[in-house]
Amino acid sequence: MFDIEFTGTGNAGQVPVWGCQCKACLRAIAIPAQRRAPCSLAIRTSLGITLLDAGRTDLAERYAFDDIHRIVLTHFHMDHVQGLFHLRWSEREEKIPVFRPDDPAGADDLYKHPGVLTFQPPFTPFQPVMWEDFTLTPLPLQHSKVTLGYLLEKDDFRIAYLTDTVGLPAKTEVFLSNLSPGTLDYLIIDCSEPPRDIPPKNHNDVNMVLRIHQQLRPKKMILTHISHRLDCWLIDNPHAIPDNFIIAYDGMIISAP
């Protein structure tokens, strides 16, 4: 079993953005399924659930303590860790390991008061970690905080989860290009913004994502970390996205065959 649920596909502002009346936000207010929670995954395997980022703030209601096997973080921006500030206060004996990039600051007082969470030594970029239920390779990204994307492999099913980032560092691009062609099943990538003349500072726009797609040629591209601006652009340009691109939505699930 290797099911990946998109528990959040939005950027820090989420969709709807508070107080916004644009068509994407009005749509999201009217149709809850069109809302976008903070960008995150829940990976379900035989060992339980791996939370990939923890920006949702209802995690204690969604998941029983015993269901959560481990937590993996891409980076310590609040929209990716804010859910931990409640979970940490569990008083259970067993601790939950939290894997992370090499960010000595963490977020607010998380390291000072980890509670039930045990922050593991930082990952080493490009060094695969062979867990019992799947293998994970940390891939450095390009962002305003030290950030790791991840290659997830289960038997010959391969998924790259690359957010938050603008473009890709050369080494990460080379690493992914060296994967034998046609073996990257899904490239899930930060696509916060609609096409821009000047690329955004810390996130991809559609143009950047199209370029990355050209370079890496995954079987499928999944766009996530979506702002209400991109949602508006997608409403106005329903056919602007190539066929093998998938616009992620909260609750979407992809599984190893």
Add this chain to the structure above:
Amino acid sequence: MFDIEFTGTGNAGQVPVWGCQCKACLRAIAIPAQRRAPCSLAIRTSLGITLLDAGRTDLAERYAFDDIHRIVLTHFHMDHVQGLFHLRWSEREEKIPVFRPDDPAGADDLYKHPGVLTFQPPFTPFQPVMWEDFTLTPLPLQHSKVTLGYLLEKDDFRIAYLTDTVGLPAKTEVFLSNLSPGTLDYLIIDCSEPPRDIPPKNHNDVNMVLRIHQQLRPKKMILTHISHRLDCWLIDNPHAIPDNFIIAYDGMIISAP
């Protein structure tokens, strides 16, 4: 109009505590009305809503942008500000003033990326602020971060909101004792823990609260910032609390007569 809603009456762990099976937490799981969200108030006046602390993380769903007139913070612990990390990303022109104690660090990157929030110069302790809808006097408290409680006055209706704190600094105690007797309608106070031999470090236990009650003699005491430990103790000791003490609950509302 001067209605005070207890939007949260719990401590940082909230009730239920994640993964806890104590009777208070099992009760809260079974009966949502017995749950305790992060300790906070929403004060509704003719000008709109004043949020007193912002630890709830569903504020964007509970309140329309135009309803929020201002935000007042007691201190920058995450369970009192975490809701701001979403609200700030509103893209509305109008800004929301945020009043606060003199904490130069704030929380995580709130000061660096305030977004739609405008952090006001810190309050001066004991200096009343005469807003159009009510008067507020900041009262220093005793906690692990610089913290302000508040005396709220509307005509001759007076409420003191004192959390998070363990005991009271002498000056604050003198200030409140100097209020003419019988004019403090409600003293709302941090009562996180059941009676302890040794008082907790940063929060009151029942013994501390009883002592403060003796000194200040408000018409009514309201206990808030309640942990699942206190809830368990209250279940076991239903008559241990004096009559004019009220155990706050989420959703409780008190109003100026």
